Amino acid sequence: MDRRFLTWLMLTTALCFLYLSMRPQVPEEKPDAKRQAAQQQDPLQLDQPAPADDGEPVADSPEADTPEKGVGEIGAEADAPTKAARPENPSQTILLGSMDPSKNFNLLVALNSRGAALERAELVGQSSPGEFRFRALEHDGGYLGYLGLTEELTGLQIHTIPEGSAAAAATSPDATGGLQIGDVISELNGQSTSSLREWQLALKETRPHEQAQLVVSRMVAGAPKKLSYTASLSQAPLDIIRVHERAPEAVPGNLARASLITTIASLNEARIPAGRSAFPALQEASQLNWASEPLEVPGGQGVTFRLPLESLLASTGRPGKLEIVKHYRLLPASEANDGFTLDLETIIENHNDEAVKASFRQEGLAGLTLEGWWYSVKISPHMFSGAGQRDVIYNTPFASHDIRTTRQINDHAKKTPAQPDMILFSENEPAEARSLKYIGLDAQYFNASLIPHPDAPDSLSNLRQAGASAVANVEDIVKSQAQATNVSFWIDSAESAIAAEGQISQRYQVFLGPKDTQVLADHGLDRAIEYGWFPWIAKPLSAILHFFYAIVRNYGLAIVMLTVMVRGLMFPLGRKAAMNAQRMQELQPELKRINELYKDNMEKRAKAMQELYAKHNFKPLAGCLPMFIQLPIFIGLYRCLSVDISLRQQPLIPGIEWCSNLAAPDQLLDWSSWMPAFFAERGVGWLGPYFNILPMVTVLLFIVQQKMLMPKATDDQTRMTQNMMQVMTIFMGVLFFKVPSGLCIYFITSSLWSLVERKLVKRMTPPTSPALLAAGTDGKGPDGKSPSKPSGNPKGSPGSRKRRGESEAAPPSKTASKMQELAKMLEKPAVKSATQRGSRKNRKRN
Structure with missing residues (x-):
């Protein structure tokens, strides 16, 4: 199994290099010198001290909403009347949704008047009274x-x-x-x-x-x-989006930031400076409390936020009578709605006497759940860019589904601190490359994305640019925890003209839900589940797994049944490969003798081996075909278990706390309090904060399997290779220590099947005659000479049988001799090798 995996790894590495060399690079937007010079003199774009929402934690509550010193200032100094004119609204946290199961809400969202932003979103749908479908497993x-x-x-x-x-x-x-x-x-x-x-x-x-x-x-x-x-x-229901992380999920260096902040991206052709999240003059808009009022939503709940910008734009020389309005709507689950979307509508109203040109900057989600980030086995479509816990995914008609991993965003921010945002596409690209089907954050089992609203299907079309950003002090993020960096994304719409007393608007759906295949498909997000190279195998196997679960009502047993079914169907191929390996092992002594006899003559050595293989009807490459057929199936089975959210929150043994989540390690013992950090710290430690027993059983079976399947070492080189493989198996145990328990059950079942399969194959394989092996080809050795006769009466000879009181075997009949001659004729290869044909010509010439 190890050799097969190494062969597959080498092939995939080569193909990945080819793929990366052909993959187009995303161009970065480079601001021209004229625009930069204009920004230095434009009051709208005057540089400010670092704004709070670009690097300061956002408070959880209204009482902590006072802006930091310098945040509300415009330019070097601001006059008193401008400061006094700032909107004064009460601080509020408004909830949409309900935890009451009779109301049938799947989401409970907390919206903060500070910046009119999303503060928190919980998945509150219940599978039974008091039992959440998705509870917070770290709580x-x-x-x-x-x-x-x-x-x-x-x-x-x-x-x-x-x-x-x-x-x-x-x-x-x-x-x-x-x-x-x-x-x-x-x-x-x-x-x-x-x-x-x-x-x-x-x-x-x-x-x-x-x-x-x-x-x-x-x-x-x-x-x-x-x-x-x-x-x-x-x-505790799962908080899929949050501002502040719980202690088990805290990563030093991450910053707190609310989600869905809206501002103006351009005003009369002036644009937000590169590397900034807002115009410096409008930075305070995300720190002020917006006015709020209830919004009537038939069958649901809603709220409206408003913020006049006149006081913020007063010193910029721009038409200042603009107002940003945001409508949030939430509906319960129903036949027409699964309840996993929050409706967001943004509006810019122009109350000036003249027309203005403006566009939106809509920030996306931040603070996606970090559940399981230290053990997750999320699959990346890129071989050398491992997936993280908060990857940015997006889909355009030009490039289809694409991903920017958490590590890529983190590394980009470190390399270019002046412009830390990674540009996903810019205005220099064609229109189809600037239109989105979706853009969002993607974790192992949950997704938070912006998608067009059904009533506004073009809301994500013909955008000006989009980017991904790290919401963190990236220099403080430890390299081993980079996959848990807090990241977000943003989009800029194309600039539009707004007539006097007119408005422009955009409307989106904010998907906040599980990576369930049907749920994602209903929202056009099915590409968010990455199956790797063999989705055509993984998806049917996942359906079979759910079928078995419907029968036994336990996913642990369903995994065992699925593994046994797959291995059982693959038994003929496995038997053929095992028999081929056994025949190869039996021929090893003769092959070794041939190598020693003709070590200086490659042509004779190849000829002797070919004749030996032909004599025993052995095809060395025949064992490779079953491997290439089995490998995609085994990988597909592994992948279907890696991404299936149905395993989350499912116990191996109901009623027992141990192994109560098949999508996580079995967590037999919490040793984080007395183990060193390099062993047990989340993300940093080699083994994680829990001692897990199932990986130990898995590695033990791997070692036993290796002992049974490996042929005995015949020389020092083979012995050294086998010792190295045993060391690698133990090292694999370290890598497997944080593997989810559902995958461990798969490995354990598969290893036990391999051991049983090998026992069955040994009984079913006919033994090879030792005398025939010693004789080589046509009863002679590879040098053409008859082997020396053994002295005495060896065991199995007619003399030995006679001494034991057995009768001597009768000579073969004429019919039997004719059949043997016919069999020899059939065993001879129909097409002779070039070496054989050449030697026949030489004999004729001589």
């Missing part, structure tokens, strides 16, 4: 719901209460209803919660469906009053 404790907590002097203040959450259903003997916005939590189960860290530690000690005791302070009649609450904790 073992109980959950009250997303409360938008901020630290106050007396505790943690609540800013949001999700409908249907444990917080909303909490009860108190001293008050009616659940927890309320404005309450300050001071204790959880007797532990102080004066900081977010203490809150997280207290929640970590709880479990879903347990009762939790809370002490809160609430303003009643103008005075604070302490209240005791009891809450039945729930599971």
Whole structure:
């Protein structure tokens, strides 16, 4: 199996080099000198101190929304009236969706008035009451719901209460209803919660469906009053998009940034400077609180955000009476809608007395879930560019599906810090290369993408440019954790004329959901699942896996059944290859003797080997064909198990915490607290934070299989090769240590089948006569001489049988002799080699 894998690896490497050499390069946009000179004098584009949203963490809550010093300034100095004219709106976090299963929402999104941005999105669809279809696997404790907590002097203040959450259903003997916005939590189960860290530690000690005791302070009649609450904790749904990461997913160097920020990309032909996310004069727009109002959505929920730009544009000399409007709409799941999309509409309104030209810059998603980033086996379409946890994928009619991996974006930002964004396409390219079917972030099992709205199918067509950016201080990202860099993307629309009192708009759908084949196909995102080179094998095998699961209702057993089925169907080919290998092993002593006898005469050595192979009807290349047929099937089986989200959250043995997620390592023991960092730290450690038993069983079976299938070493060189292969097998154990348990079950089942298969093949293979092997071709050695007769009566000779009291075998009959002669004639090759033909001519001449 190892030799087959090495052969396949060499072939794929060669093909990949050929592919990379033919692959076109994406041109980078290079601003011309005239435009750069104009930017240095244009008040709209005056350089500012580094803006907060380009490198500062974004706060989780309204209380932390005060801009950093220098963020709100325009130019070197700004006058007092301009500052006073800034919009003053209350800080709000607005929730769309519900955790109440009767409302049938699959998404719960938190929108912040600061920048009118997406702060958080949770997958709240339930498979059964109290059981989320996609729960946060890194969050073992109980959950009250997303409360938008901020630290106050007396505790943690609540800013949001999700409908249907444990917080909303909490009860108190001293008050009616659940927890309320404005309450300050001071204790959880007797532990102080004066900081977010203490809150997280207290929640970590709880479990879903347990009762939790809370002490809160609430303003009643103008005075604070302490209240005791009891809450039945729930599971934590997966937060597919978040601003701040949980402790297990924190990567030093990553920055917090909200998603779906909208600004103006160009105004009367002036453009955002290269390497910036907004005009310096408009940078503060993402830090201000926008005005919000409810938006009526039939059958769903919505909100509208508005921000006048007049105060921000007052000192730029541009028509300032512009307003950006954003509409968010969310619908529950239904027959016509799967509930995994958030509707986003952006509008630029012109309230000037003259027409203006403007365009949008729409930022995409940031803070995609990092679940499983330290063990994920996500497949990359590029051999030498491994996939990350937050790859940017996009699809154009010109280049079809393409990807910029997390590492590529990280490396680009390091190499060009002045212009850190990686340009996906620019205005210099043809129109079909600047039109998108989708663009988004892609993880192992989840995807967050922008796609055109059905009512505005051209919203991603004829764009000016698009780019991918690292939301991180990339110099602080450790190389081994680069695949977890926080990244985002952005698009610039083409500039359009807006008449006086007119407007332009764009409308998108924001997909936030699982990489389920049917769900992705419904949104045109099916290319987001990468099967590698053999999708035509992996996809049918995945369908068969689900069929087996429907029968046994356990994916562990379904994997075993699928592996046995595939190996069983491949048994004839495996048997043929094994028999060929066994015959080759039996011929090794004679081949070795030929090599030693004719080590200085290559022509005679080749002739002797050919005659030996012809005599025993052995074809050396016959064992390669089964390998080339089996290899795509085995790789397809491996790939279908690697990408199937159905294995996520599925236990091997129901009711046991060990191996409760077949898409992750079995996690028998958490040793991160007492193992060194280079061993157990996430991303950095060789083995990860858990001791896993299934990889150990896998490697042990690999070693046993190697011992049984390898022929015994006949010389020092062979012995050294076998020792090296054993060392490589142990090294493979290190690489396999973080492999998901579903794949380990596949490897274990496949190895056990190989061992059984070899036993069966040995019993089914007819033995080769040792005397015939010793005799070589036509009863003579390869030198044309008869082998020397052994002295005495060797075992198996007529004399030995006679001594044991057996009768001597009768001489063969005339019919049998004729049949033997006919068999010899048939065994002779029909076409003689060039060597044989040449030697026959020489004999005639002589």
